[in-house]
Structure formats: structure tokens, C-alpha cells
Amino acid sequence: MPTTRNFRTRRRRLSWPLIAGIIMLHLAALYGLARALAPDFTAVVEREVVSAFTVTITAPPDPPPPPDNQPEPDEGAAGDPGRDAVPQPVTGQPPKVRVKRDDPLPRASSTGTANQSGAATAGDGTGAAGSGLGTGSGNTGSGRGGVAVTKPVHISGSIDNARDFPVPPGGRAARRGTQVIVRVIVTPDGRARDCRVYRPSPDPEADRITCQLVESRLGFRPATDANGNPVAAPFYWRQEWF
Incomplete structure (x- = not known):
């Protein structure tokens, strides 16, 4: 008897890349059909889609112009001369006026010519100018006014x-x-x-x-x-x- 073999058929699963490719082919076919049948509608849809993804790029402002070149002062140049110092005027105080004192008059009238009574060239007083015995005698006398040359x-x-x-x-x-x-x-x-x-x-x-x-x-x-x-x-x- 002839042998009977049982054959089983296995289904193969479609991979995701294949599925994506099939979808893209369908979309491309639909897009081509739409452009052929309704070109105006397709153009409006394209502008809307493109405007949604438009990025506005603003150009940067122009840089400011470079500053004008100004000459730099030479190093070590002498400065402007200073102003001359003017001393403040100083006025001295006027000298005091000395009042001339009148010569003393004697208490009693006299016929002499001296303007002071008691003028003496020698005597026993402590202030005699000549010789005497007072403590303030000058050249001679027994007072302490002499200058010692030798020591006691x-x-x-x-x-x-x-x-x-x-x-x-x-x-x-x-x-x-x-x-x-x-x-x-x-x-x-x-x-x-x-x-x-x-x-x-x-x-x-x-x-x-x-x-x-x-x-x-x-x-x-x-x-x-x-x-x-x-x-x-x-x-x-x-x-x-x-």
C-alpha cells in the first residue's frame, strides 16, 4: 500500500519592517492618486503641514562699529606747569607807643637843680653804686656781691x-x-x-x-x-x- 504523508502548512509572521514598508507604499499610492485627482487640495494640505514645522531663524544684529583710534599720550611726558604760589600777605602789628613818664617832682619845693632828692655817689645803703658796706656793693665793700676767684x-x-x-x-x-x-x-x-x-x-x-x-x-x-x-x-x- 502506498504510504500516506501528512503535510502541515506553517504561517509565517510578517516582520515590522515589512509591515512598515507596505504601509508606506499604500500611503505613497494614495498621495499620488490625490495629487492626480485633486491637485489644489493637495497643495493646500502641503502648505499647512510645512508651516507647522517651519522654524524662524533671526539673524544676530550687526556688531557695533569699532571705536575711533585716538592717539595715546607719550609715556614720561611732562605735565602742565603748576600755578605759582603766592604768599599770603602778613601785616605786622604796629609797635606799641611807649608813653613818656614825667620825671618825679620833689614833695617840697627846693632851689636845687637835681630832679630827684637823695642822689648819692657813696653811702651806707644796700644799693649804693660806689663804695659802701651794703650787701649789694659792686667793686669794693664787705658785701657778698664780689666774684670769688679763689676758694675758701x-x-x-x-x-x-x-x-x-x-x-x-x-x-x-x-x-x-x-x-x-x-x-x-x-x-x-x-x-x-x-x-x-x-x-x-x-x-x-x-x-x-x-x-x-x-x-x-x-x-x-x-x-x-x-x-x-x-x-x-x-x-x-x-x-x-x-
Whole structure:
């Protein structure tokens, strides 16, 4: 017996590219048919579709023209000269007018020719211009107005007895190694006067007693002026305790 074979038929699926191609062919056929039958309608549809996808491009504005070339100043050129300084006028104050004072008249009428009473060339007053005994005498006299050329010199007396000074608090050892300097005025007669403590010691009582002893015990050769006359001059005495 002849053999019977069963044949089965399989359907093949269409691919998407193929389907898209078939659609595009149909659309192209329809478009060609529409242009052939209704060309005006087709042109209107084309303008509407194209206007929907039209992009307006605006051209950029023209660039501004380049600035005019201006000459640059030379480097190091001198500037304009400055204005001359004019000093401000200054006016000095007018000098004060000195009022002439009338010469004093004597209290009582007199027949003399002097315009002041009591004019003197010598006398005992403190302001005598010539010679006298006042403290302000000029060239001669016993006052302190002379200029000393030599210094006073200690010539006699001494202060070397510890019993002259009281025992300070703490005993004499508390004063040992200290000193005091006093200043006196040696008069023309060689005596010390007007004693003052110039540099004190730790014991004020001993300083006071030192001044008393210098004035009472010590003798001096007085200072002299340019003419060899004795004049008053200062002298410094140092008292030390050992």
C-alpha cells in the first residue's frame, strides 16, 4: 500500500519592517492618486503641514562699529606747569607807643637843680653804686656781691670727738660707715655761716650737730676776688663716722 504523508502548512509572521514598508507604499499610492485627482487640495494640505514645522531663524544684529583710534599720550611726558604760589600777605602789628613818664617832682619845693632828692655817689645803703658796706656793693665793700676767684680753705679746728654726737638708736655701730655733707658760707672774716645739710646721713640729729660744730669750731681762709680782696663764698664740709 502506498504510504500516506501528512503535510502541515506553517504561517509565517510578517516582520515590522515589512509591515512598515507596505504601509508606506499604500500611503505613497494614495498621495499620488490625490495629487492626480485633486491637485489644489493637495497643495493646500502641503502648505499647512510645512508651516507647522517651519522654524524662524533671526539673524544676530550687526556688531557695533569699532571705536575711533585716538592717539595715546607719550609715556614720561611732562605735565602742565603748576600755578605759582603766592604768599599770603602778613601785616605786622604796629609797635606799641611807649608813653613818656614825667620825671618825679620833689614833695617840697627846693632851689636845687637835681630832679630827684637823695642822689648819692657813696653811702651806707644796700644799693649804693660806689663804695659802701651794703650787701649789694659792686667793686669794693664787705658785701657778698664780689666774684670769688679763689676758694675758701679750712685752716683750723676739727670735729673728731665721738662724744660730740649722741649715741643713735642701735648703738654707735648703726652710724659707723655713714657720712653727711653740709654747705656753709665762709664770710670774709673766715667764719662759717648759714649751714645747710647738702647730703644727709641716716641720723638727722647728728647732721644738725655737725652744722653747729662747723660754725663754732672751724676757721677758714676766705675766698678772694680778682683784686685780692676777701669775699664770701660757699664751702662743703664732709663729716664721716668710723
